[in-house]
Amino acid sequence: MKNLVFIRQTGVAAALAGTFLLSIPTVGFAHDSGSADSSPVQSQFVGPTFEKSQHPLSHVSFTIIHDTHFHGNFGNPKEPNNIANYFGIANKIKAANPNSLFIGNGDDLGTSVISSSFQGQPIVDAFNAGKLDVDTYGNHDFDMGPDQLTKLVKASQFPWVSANAVDKRTGDVFAKEAGAKRFIIKEVGGVKIGITGLINEEAPQITSMGPDAIVLNPVEAMKTIIPEMKAAGAQFIIVSSHLASPDARIVAEKVDGIDLIVGDHAAFAFDSPEKIHNTLLWFIGDEFTYLGEINFNFDHGKVADFNYHRYALKTDVAKEGYQPDPNVKAVMDSYNAKLSKELEVQIGTSQTEMDVMKASQRKMETAIGDLVADAMKDYTKADMAIINGGGIRAERVFPAGPLTKKDIMDAMPFANYVEKLDITGDQLYQALENGVSLIESGAGRYPQVSGIQFSYNPKLLPGARLLDVKVNGQQLDRKAHYTIAVVDFVAEGGDGYDVFKGSKVLLDKDAGPLLSKVVADYIQQKGTVAPKVEGRIQISGNIPNNLYSDLSGQSFEAVYAITDMVYRNIAGAADGSKQFQPDQTVTVREFAKALSKAVSLTSSAASAAVDSAAGVLDPNAKLTRTQMAILMSNAIIAVDKYPQMSDNVKKSLDAFADKDTGTDDWAAVAYMGLIRGKSDEKGTTYLAVSDFVTRAQMAIVLERLLQLK
Numbered sequence: 001m002k003n004l005v006f007i008r009q010t011g012v013a014a015a016l017a018g019t020f021l022l023s024i025p026t027v028g029f030a031h032d033s034g035s036a037d038s039s040p041v042q043s044q045f046v047g048p049t050f051e052k053s054q055h056p057l058s059h060v061s062f063t064i065i066h067d068t069h070f071h072g073n074f075g076n077p078k079e080p081n082n083i084a085n086y087f088g089i090a091n092k093i094k095a096a097n098p099n100s101l102f103i104g105n106g107d108d109l110g111t112s113v114i115s116s117s118f119q120g121q122p123i124v125d126a127f128n129a130g131k132l133d134v135d136t137y138g139n140h141d142f143d144m145g146p147d148q149l150t151k152l153v154k155a156s157q158f159p160w161v162s163a164n165a166v167d168k169r170t171g172d173v174f175a176k177e178a179g180a181k182r183f184i185i186k187e188v189g190g191v192k193i194g195i196t197g198l199i200n201e202e203a204p205q206i207t208s209m210g211p212d213a214i215v216l217n218p219v220e221a222m223k224t225i226i227p228e229m230k231a232a233g234a235q236f237i238i239v240s241s242h243l244a245s246p247d248a249r250i251v252a253e254k255v256d257g258i259d260l261i262v263g264d265h266a267a268f269a270f271d272s273p274e275k276i277h278n279t280l281l282w283f284i285g286d287e288f289t290y291l292g293e294i295n296f297n298f299d300h301g302k303v304a305d306f307n308y309h310r311y312a313l314k315t316d317v318a319k320e321g322y323q324p325d326p327n328v329k330a331v332m333d334s335y336n337a338k339l340s341k342e343l344e345v346q347i348g349t350s351q352t353e354m355d356v357m358k359a360s361q362r363k364m365e366t367a368i369g370d371l372v373a374d375a376m377k378d379y380t381k382a383d384m385a386i387i388n389g390g391g392i393r394a395e396r397v398f399p400a401g402p403l404t405k406k407d408i409m410d411a412m413p414f415a416n417y418v419e420k421l422d423i424t425g426d427q428l429y430q431a432l433e434n435g436v437s438l439i440e441s442g443a444g445r446y447p448q449v450s451g452i453q454f455s456y457n458p459k460l461l462p463g464a465r466l467l468d469v470k471v472n473g474q475q476l477d478r479k480a481h482y483t484i485a486v487v488d489f490v491a492e493g494g495d496g497y498d499v500f501k502g503s504k505v506l507l508d509k510d511a512g513p514l515l516s517k518v519v520a521d522y523i524q525q526k527g528t529v530a531p532k533v534e535g536r537i538q539i540s541g542n543i544p545n546n547l548y549s550d551l552s553g554q555s556f557e558a559v560y561a562i563t564d565m566v567y568r569n570i571a572g573a574a575d576g577s578k579q580f581q582p583d584q585t586v587t588v589r590e591f592a593k594a595l596s597k598a599v600s601l602t603s604s605a606a607s608a609a610v611d612s613a614a615g616v617l618d619p620n621a622k623l624t625r626t627q628m629a630i631l632m633s634n635a636i637i638a639v640d641k642y643p644q645m646s647d648n649v650k651k652s653l654d655a656f657a658d659k660d661t662g663t664d665d666w667a668a669v670a671y672m673g674l675i676r677g678k679s680d681e682k683g684t685t686y687l688a689v690s691d692f693v694t695r696a697q698m699a700i701v702l703e704r705l706l707q708l709k
Helices: 083-096 113-117 121-130 146-155 218-231 245-254 313-320 326-343 367-380 405-411 425-435 515-526 556-567 588-600 604-614 625-638 647-655 664-671 695-708
Strands: 002-009 020-022 029-031 041-046 049-051 063-066 100-103 165-167 184-188 191-199 213-215 236-242 260-262 274-276 279-282 290-299 302-312 346-350 384-388 401-404 418-424 447-450 452-456 466-471 481-487 504-507 537-539
Touching: 083 121, 083 290, 083 313, 083 326, 100 184, 100 191, 113 121, 113 326, 113 405, 121 146, 121 326, 191 218, 218 236, 218 245, 236 245, 245 260, 245 274, 245 279, 302 313, 326 405, 346 515, 367 384, 367 418, 367 447, 367 481, 367 515, 384 425, 401 405, 405 515, 418 425, 425 447, 425 452, 425 466, 425 481, 447 452, 556 695, 588 625, 588 695, 625 664, 625 695, 647 664
Parallel strands: 002 063, 063 100, 191 236, 236 260, 260 279, 384 481, 452 537
Antiparallel strands: 002 290, 020 029, 041 049, 041 302, 165 213, 184 191, 274 279, 290 302, 346 401, 384 447, 418 481, 418 504, 452 466
16 A cells, blocks of 8 residues: 655635545535644545545655745745745655655746846755755746746756647757756656646746747647656656646546646635546645645555645644744745845835736826836837836835835836837837737736827727827827837737737847836936826727717626627627617527627537527527526537536536526536626626526627637
């Protein structure tokens, strides 16, 4: 009988201390309100279900420590939640279980102040000191660019693994020349453990991967690599996943042979692990809040049973007397001392406060955004400057008063370099359209500007929202050439700014300084600054005359969805007039036709599947919400997004007062966020299964389907 132990840093955002207890018969854990119990619950892994074991587990033969996003941080050295204590608890567990394996989960190197100051080296040094065994790539690991990441991979005393981060020049794993691998196999306690990793598919759009690093489809990458891992002898396969949880679920549904998926790009915390087919998924948050432990018991080459334990660093370090790892603490203290000496120097004074909250930079002009863009424009002597709002973040408000280098690096933690480009007015116009195209979702592409004045209407279709653009007070000439200051991430097409790719570069990132240095030098030169929102960006809430005239009073989501349906030629006016008639009920035929058009954007086969499902209904009848749920359920099957039916999926109906009227079709579409119910004046939400569907509601659910794809 052989045992496996998984120790995992969990970092759940909510402070829920305690032990997860396995539920029966599916994977489900409930938590205590206190600290971790010293006697973990046993469970048995039998085929597709987990059942309670009747005996304690035998001695542990190997340990896997799993981190969930360090983000370049050491944590607070004055509080329990820091990297040295994290390793200290792990050491205590490893002392009891001598065979150990330590797995990282990506997003470990970026994006903190200390990481940017020392180019990611602090975390690598800490991981080397703590004896990490393996890590995988997350998008933030590329924030300093592919060349620097390659250097850090080479400096690591552990391999980096990835199934889908690939160098397109070689077709092999990114940074193979520095020691990276597609997978590794470790024999620990007599069990051969195969470990690979997955990076989120959108990483090239949100970080600085450069022209040669590409991301393969996670499902296809795993289907290719699993047979190779098994051929190499893997008995238990782990995916260290930097996918968002919905995408990881899809991998579990579509790929056989994965035993465990851990980690999450979005740092989402499951209340309990999920089981899809024979794969266990466990995503438990971010950074240093929790440490977890799973003991798997192997018998005749298969998992027989396991137990699970969770430690809360905030309470358990003091309560249990855990000691920090001395080697990791030495690294942390050394770098913190260097950073403190360098960054606590005052560089100037602000006469006004500045909102540096991440969310603010992504939806409106801000004082800090104006200041940063002005500094870029001043340094490069360009006609204008754009900084993507996602590049500014400190999650606090800077009060009026002294400013230090640390303040500036807190606000701009990424290793972004300033570049100067030669562009046309048309490129600028397209760039600004991109910048406001995802205002609803708070995407990082929102533009903070200098030398540019523009207005837009967020209720217009993405790609057609601009109303007016001026450059330094003069109307934009779309045929003229201008110079613009941007950061290298934007110049290379990040955050959707593809229009800048291939532009003539007048100052490149090799010659340009870090953005944080440009801003710090700008403030230091001026001595005193008084940034304020100057009205460079104007937002018009009026619906133009060329849209339907009867949308007044509709929600923003409805207006956006309706205009997008028209733009995509999925739905239009009910009678060909300028009236959309959003409150008019829709027929089965009308809804099925629109739904068929929507899924046809994926494939003609999907469209045919929807048509077939609608064929059993009376086409002229008014569509009920239950019929809509059935058709939408068929649609997500057709586009390959249907969730594996489980207790977690069915729990989606718990949010509705009339949940007993819901079927599996309702559970599936509710779980995927396609239909969210109707609320009464008291805020109670209902499925309202017998109500008829309006044209506005039709547009909303179809828009959600398109966003899902």
